[in-house]
Amino acid sequence: MRAWISAMGVVFPGGKGRQAFARAIVRGESLAKASRLRPEILAAEMEENLKPLVERRGLAVLSRGAILAAAAIEDLAAAEPWLLEEQVRAECALVVGTAFGHIASRAEFHQDARRNGARWVSPILFPNTIINSLAGHAAILFGLSGPNSTVTSGRRSGLEAVIRAATLLTAGRAPRVIVLGCDEVSQTSLRGLDSLREGAWDAPELAIPPGEAAGALLLEAAGPPPARSIGRLLGAAERSSVRKGVSRAVEEAMRAALADAGVTANEITHLSLSGRYGGGIGQAEAEAALAVFGGKTPRMCLQQVLGETFGAQGVLAIAAELAVRNEAASEFSPAAHWPEGPFLVSSAETTGATCAVVSV
């Protein structure tokens, strides 16, 4: 499963764009602060009003998640303006990975129904309650008429989107695909996470703040390299936890991704793990990484900077590595020590694991 990665875009609580993202990643400091939704907890949130991030009309009916998605695509297209030429966008596919992209809109719809009566609930709110509305709105804003798909698998959503995009490319269903990972922080998601944690947000062992961000990657079909490339998807794999448990699923996914990429564990210079939210899942992922790579391969966890970004995590993790490595040659001196060579990104969930091997 191979593809070229020829551009990226990102919006996150520290700003917008590859360079700002690289700096934040290398700095490694958490962007979490007192939540605007619930000041008593920490969260890595964007500004309340996201509309200034997108220089397009038609944002009034978009959900917060859809605006985040649009901002990431706009950032990507700013670097590669040819992407929005009529013939190119007419063939360009879009695959969105999101865990909870519609949840806040669904709650808003229900609240409106309760306030105004179900008979008079706003028809404008209804489309956003449907999960693929992020991808649909993004396609409308940017005129993307190729295959348009949404995948959802919790925290695995972002990497799953990368794999589905590669599948579309391999099948020849589009010459290029924008892969988007996106999730927002909302009252609904905070309350849900509260219930799942069964404990206080500030308990040290659970102190992983929720985060919101969106990352976009432009994937192009394997073969001769495109005019510009910032990275290359070398291989990927997904494994279910059914009958084998999460730890073994992660280990198998890591080994299968390496085999698909044709590289050994020793050749991997950096690991990006999805982290420890979810208690046993993070521990299972760490155990699997130890079994496959030993203890010496340097590793990072995006949660340290961006908090738990769920469906955005996999795409953002690839974007983070590529941003740092592609910015390193410029004035960005701290990145000079960032490892070179292929890296592996992992996303673990109760349902299993998804891994990808990428190089610059």
Added chain:
Amino acid sequence: MQSGPNRSVVITGLGCVTPLGNSVLEFWNALLGGRSGAGPVKSFDSSCYRTHVWCEVKDFTPHVQRTRGRAAQLAMAAGKEALLSAGIEPESEGLMLGVSIGTTMGEANFLDRLTDTSHDPVAAPWAEVLTHSAYSITSDVAEGLGIEGPQASLPAACSAGNYAVGLALDWIRQGQSDLVLAGGAEAFSESAFAGFNRLSAMSPDRCRPFDRDRQGLLLGEGAALMLLESEDHARRRGAQILARVLGYGLSCDAHHITGPHPEGNGAAACMRNALNDSHADAMDVGYLCCHGTGTQQNDRIEAMAIHKVFGEGARRLPVSSIKALTGHMMGAASAAEGIACVLALRDGVLPPTCNHENLDPECPLDVIPNQPRELRVRLILNNSYAFGGNNACVAFGAWPGVAQK
């Protein structure tokens, strides 16, 4: 495992739970017999809405624990039937079996409870809302049926079933799986009922696709799954092959979040893409199973798109919409329609468009009215369109010698 774009993919198992019946046999008999699944809403008080009719799954007893959502329960039952009919035991050693399920609203019954409890943040089922997102349908089915291969949840709204079948086809072609249980699942959702009511898309009584006097759609629920398998794998184990999956096509309108492109460009593009993927020509198509929701706009635009692809041949191409009987099962709709396509190929009989009295002159098509048409065809297209402009079309081909009649 073999792979390649020309790897032949066949269907060896079918399963469904629908408003017309809780097995493939009941579903098909009702379709051919013109028995509607519509009835008054009983699941909740519909008095505050403009319409009061929908298509409910009846007499359904879940095989699984109560904590699973209704969509997963429906999908589990359909999956069991499909695997049983194919003679597949999911836990067999070395079986590369995947599962790919589409949906529109996900596990809506948990989300719908927000309406009752949103005034009380403590009482609201927030954790269930998160843990019963759309992906839990697929993961519950995988866990419940012991499926260890690749999993995908494809929330592509009302095209989701076709998306799931298409991904399954690519998985098998690309050697990621030998067999995939693929289709769609949708549990009834009051949110959807409220939303479609406010969009004035619902019919107050019957669904009448392509009829001059059509008034809209009826919502439905259900699950439909089919077992896709590589032909070489099916032959090796001596499976009964029902039909081929020849190809599929996707496109996006990129025009409006709920309405189709006014010239049907996206709808036409996905049919053309499906034909290209199948290495087939429009002349090869013998029947078209329409999206045919029964709304004014959908049916008119779909007819326009069919004319764009088939030209003058559009007036002679037999088409129908089974939504007149099943209602619009949203995420499960195109998968159930896919099952109808497979059975039409197998039996040499095309299902009718019921409730059809006067053809809309803006839909100049050969709509099969009210009674099934006996006709053996070799290639069928199955259309589906969705919110977000998500269009998907799957091409099914006849399997020689499978005829049951």
